[in-house]
Amino acid sequence: MAxxxxxxxxxxxxxxxxxxxxxxxxxxxxxxxxxxxLALVLALFLILPIILIVVVxxxxxxxxxxxxxxxxxxxxxxxGSSVTYTVFxxxxxxxxxxxxxxxxxxFTIAYFLAFHVRSQTWxxxxxxxxxxxxxxxxxIRMISWIPFLGRNGLANETLISWGVxxxxxxxxxxxxxxxxxxxxxxxxxxxxVPIFNTMMRIDRSLLEAATDAGASGFQTLVNVILPLTKPGxxxxxxxxxxxxxxxxxxxxxxxxxxxxxxxxxxxxxxxLLQYPSAAATAVVLLGTVLMMISAMLRLVDIRKEL
Amino acid sequence: xxxxxxxxxxxxxxxxxxxxxxxxxxxxxAILSFQGPEGGLTFPMRGASLHWFRDLFQEQAVGDIWxxxxxxxxxxxxxxxxxxxxxxxxxxxxxxxxxxxxxxFQLVVASLVIxxxxxxxxxxxxxxxxxxxxxxATSGFGAQLTWTLPFGLLIMxxxxxxxxxxxxxxxxxQGARAWQTIRHVVLPxxxxxxxxxxxxxxxxxxxxxxxxxxxxxxxxxxxxxxxGMTTNVTTPVIFALGTLTTVFxxxxxxxxxxxxxxxxxxxxxxxxxxxxGV
Numbered sequence: 001m002a003x004x005x006x007x008x009x010x011x012x013x014x015x016x017x018x019x020x021x022x023x024x025x026x027x028x029x030x031x032x033x034x035x036x037x038l039a040l041v042l043a044l045f046l047i048l049p050i051i052l053i054v055v056v057x058x059x060x061x062x063x064x065x066x067x068x069x070x071x072x073x074x075x076x077x078x079x080g081s082s083v084t085y086t087v088f089x090x091x092x093x094x095x096x097x098x099x100x101x102x103x104x105x106x107f108t109i110a111y112f113l114a115f116h117v118r119s120q121t122w123x124x125x126x127x128x129x130x131x132x133x134x135x136x137x138x139x140i141r142m143i144s145w146i147p148f149l150g151r152n153g154l155a156n157e158t159l160i161s162w163g164v165x166x167x168x169x170x171x172x173x174x175x176x177x178x179x180x181x182x183x184x185x186x187x188x189x190x191x192x193v194p195i196f197n198t199m200m201r202i203d204r205s206l207l208e209a210a211t212d213a214g215a216s217g218f219q220t221l222v223n224v225i226l227p228l229t230k231p232g233x234x235x236x237x238x239x240x241x242x243x244x245x246x247x248x249x250x251x252x253x254x255x256x257x258x259x260x261x262x263x264x265x266x267x268x269x270x271x272l273l274q275y276p277s278a279a280a281t282a283v284v285l286l287g288t289v290l291m292m293i294s295a296m297l298r299l300v301d302i303r304k305e306l
Numbered sequence: 307x308x309x310x311x312x313x314x315x316x317x318x319x320x321x322x323x324x325x326x327x328x329x330x331x332x333x334x335x336a337i338l339s340f341q342g343p344e345g346g347l348t349f350p351m352r353g354a355s356l357h358w359f360r361d362l363f364q365e366q367a368v369g370d371i372w373x374x375x376x377x378x379x380x381x382x383x384x385x386x387x388x389x390x391x392x393x394x395x396x397x398x399x400x401x402x403x404x405x406x407x408x409x410x411f412q413l414v415v416a417s418l419v420i421x422x423x424x425x426x427x428x429x430x431x432x433x434x435x436x437x438x439x440x441x442x443a444t445s446g447f448g449a450q451l452t453w454t455l456p457f458g459l460l461i462m463x464x465x466x467x468x469x470x471x472x473x474x475x476x477x478x479x480q481g482a483r484a485w486q487t488i489r490h491v492v493l494p495x496x497x498x499x500x501x502x503x504x505x506x507x508x509x510x511x512x513x514x515x516x517x518x519x520x521x522x523x524x525x526x527x528x529x530x531x532x533x534g535m536t537t538n539v540t541t542p543v544i545f546a547l548g549t550l551t552t553v554f555x556x557x558x559x560x561x562x563x564x565x566x567x568x569x570x571x572x573x574x575x576x577x578x579x580x581x582x583g584v
Contacts, residue, residue: 031404038396041455042413045448046420049428056431109324112317116310126321128563133328135509136555139532140548144331147338147348154334154349185327217313238419246421249515253536263423270520275431282424293419302415303463 050286057279066275074280084265084281088288091261094176094251095244098183102240103233105184106191110232111225113192114199115207130192142182142253149173149181174256182254187243191236198232198305199225234300238293245289332552339545347542358546371547374531377442381527382512384443385450389458389507390500396455397462398488418456422516425452430520440523449517454510458503465499494576498569505562509555 032039060069078084109130117123133141148154149172156168171177202225210220248263262285269278338345342353362371400407426449433445440446473495477487515529522530528551535544 027402028404031399031402031407034395034399035404035407035410037392038399038414038455038459039410041392041448041451042410042417045429045452046413046417046425049425049432050420052432052435053424053428105324108317108320112321116314116317129325130328132556132559133332135505135513135559136332136552137513137515137529137532137548139513139515139529139536140335140552141332143532143536143544143548144335147334148331150348152348157349185331188324217311242419242421246423246516248423249533263421266423266427270427275427278427279431282421282427285421286424289419289421290416297415302460303411 053279053282053286056276057283059276059279061274061276064273066273074277075284077277078280078284087260087262087265090259091245091263094179094183094247094261095241097180098187098244099237099240101180101184102188102191103237106188106195106236107229107233109188109192110196110199110229111221113196114202115225127196130189134189138186139249139253141186142250145178145182145185145254146173149178174254174258176255176259179251179254179259182250183244183247186250187240190239190243191233194235194239194305195229195232198229202228231300231305234296235302235305238296241292241296242289245292246285335545336549336552338542339549341542341545345542347540347545358541358543359550361541361543362546362550370526371528371531374526374528375551377525378512378528381442381447381450382508384447385454385511386504386507388447388451389454390503392451392455393458393462393503394493394496394500396459397466398492400459400463401466414456414459417452420452422453423519425449426517426520429517433521440521442518442522442525442527445521445523446518446527449521450511450514453514453517454507457506457510461499461503461506462496465496469495494573498566498573501562501566501569505559505566508562509558512555512558 056066057074058070058072060067060071060073113123113127113130117126146153150156151168151170151173153172155172156165159165160168206224206228207220210224215223246263247261248267251259251261252264252267262281266278266281266285269275269281338347338349338351339358340354340356341351341358342355343357345352400411429445429449430440433440438444469492473491474487477491482490513529514527515533518527518530526534532544532547532551535547
């Protein structure tokens with residue numbers, strides 16, 4: 001009797017299947033199933049390490065090892081030292097100058113590609129030429145400045161042979177000049193690509209309308225193209241600012257270890273095995289960068305711009 | 307066609323100079339790597355020879371560059387495959403809003419903007435303090451993924467923003483299951499973009515320096531090896547190595563671009579025959 005009241009076996013199995021199906025069809029479940037590898041990698045190799053850095057920044061260090069602790073000593077030392085402020089100021093200086101130059105240069109290049117190159121084949125080819133260096137080694141691209149900027153390098157030889165200068169310029173290599181030059185060389189394409197991308201989505205009839213309304217080419221550029229390109233400019237700026245703020249190798253290599261930025265401060269501590277102190281500096285750097293980026297992200301919705 | 311304005315010629319010359327700025331140094335070291343045996347790091351050329359390339363192939367002259375190259379190559383392949391698979395899954399996931407998707411997206415952006423030295427230091431500390439030991443294939447691999455995955459995912463966003471859902475609806479109307487729709491409709495359509503994601507995955511890993519610095523352990527990858535050479539090698543052998551790896555990069559990029567082109571033309575051939583019927 002009880003048996004006949006229950007569902008036949010195959011129906012109850014089907015219902016179970018339907019429940020399973022509904023469970024799998026819920027957007028939250030499928031979403032997380034598909035996103036789980038991504039979430040796992042980010043949790044393991046981004047969140048956990050950052051938490052660890054924050055924890056270690058409160059540890060203390062002896063000459064040979066690091067000891068779990070809860071002391072503010074690392075931060076007290078960091079904020080008590082005048083070197084910290086000089087180095088942070090220097091880092092901001094690099095970021096600001098590099099940002100300004102890459103922005104102007106990147107905008108000009110993207111503008112030329114988007115609005116002055118008429119054939120699509122040429123546009124793709126030239127755009128590709130601008131992006132290929134992104135997929136090659138930064139270290140080698142830095143090394144390749146040596147024969148140019150050195151004391152007996154091409155730049156000095158040329159300037160002397162033209163009679164512009166009598167003695168080789170010493171500030172070409174291993175100076176702030178060469179650091180900024182390398183930054184511009186490495187990172188301009190981070191401006192070109194997003195700006196070009198936004199420019200290509202501008203409706204061309206807007207430009208025609210501007211011309212019809214009597215705007216000159218320059219007025220169209222300033223009043224139509226520039227405002228519409230803002231999202232691309234923001235994305236490029238975020239890239240350039242974070243790359244320069246977090247850099248340690250370009251400054252070390254191109255300044256011949258004569259200039260410092262925050263990244264170098266951290267890597268010097270690491271070289272001395274002073275991990276807690278390196279971690280404290282890293283936490284302050286992270287806070288600074290995240291504050292700058294979140295301010296910039298307020299002005300643009302990245303997902304809409306892709 | 308209307309005549310080109312004079313601003314075109316000004317901008318074109320700026321663009322030309324930019325390309326010279328971009329590629330000039332690379333070509334300079336390519337020329338200098340053919341220095342004669344007595345030549346130095348700058349011009350003039352003292353004869354022309356393959357001396358420095360020959361040096362590269364002698365084990366003792368420089369460090370373990372071939373081992374480093376092998377490791378970088380394998381690591382690049384590992385990162386490439388992982389980046390493609392994880393990015394496609396992530397891209398599919400983000401097509402629908404799910405609980406926590408906004409937070410996960412913020413995390414992806416954070417992964418892109420957090421200074422690489424923090425990832426390097428953090429992952430390095432995690433593996434060494436956790437007693438796992440730092441190794442390029444474990445900690446190095448994971449640290450590099452935090453840089454390649456955001457790029458892969460952003461490309462997938464761009465792809466799916468332009469994806470026409472009508473294709474999937476058609477597949478579903480004909481009775482295809484979710485997995486069949488993805489396998490036979492979505493994946494073939496996005497295949498060319500996957501080549502692009504692979505290009506980012508491989509090259510960004512192959513050239514990565516900062517994130518591998520503290521996570522590679524006792525065996526160097528190629529960029530680390532090259533960087534080590536800058537501090538103690540003062541001969542054009544470093545230019546020869548630079549030229550060789552740049553040529554290798556160009557070959558890889560060319561290969562990917564060719565594959566992209568092939569995938570696109572295959573797709574065009576196998577695509578819609580609308581309007582071609584009798």
